């Protein structure tokens with residue numbers, strides 16, 4: 001009987017500890033760390049000032065709104081049919097550095113609808129659109 005009780009206690013304990021472990025995992029998922037840009041992009045900063053956002057809005061409206069939506073919330077008309085869905089880049093830009101954004105927009109995200117834009121857009125246009133992303137809430 002004693003042994004039986006002891007093993008019940010152990011099982012309960014391990015369940016409790018297991019649940020705590022799961023909780024910790026969920027917490028770290030809520031504050032994801034972004035992958036580091038490769039060396040060719042790391043540390044780059046926008047050479048253009050906030051004024052470039054005006055031109056960037058044009059770029060965004062022409063090339064990005066269909067998926068990312070007017071406010072960048074990931075709810076453009078094409079978004080519904082995509083898997084994975086376009087990111088909310090208004091939220092992303094609050095935590096992402098210029099180098100991260102410049103890298104992802106230039107090179108795209110493999111296996112998703114986010115294509116590499118460096119063949120379509122000039123570097124300057126990518127920095128303009130990044131200046132615009134910085135205005136999104």
Ligand code: HEC
Nearest residue numbers: 063064067084085086087089104105109112113114117129
């Ligand atoms: C055809 C749809 C589509 C278009 C057009 C598009 N995107 Fe995306 N974008 C996506 C999807 C889908 C993702 C999510 C990729 C993922 O899950 O990592 C994404 C992700 C992103 C990210 C986040 C990348 C990351 O790693 O978190 C940025 C920044 C971004 N897009 C910017 C842009 C900009 C700027 C444009 C216009 C020049 C643009 N996108 C045009 C579909 C699109």
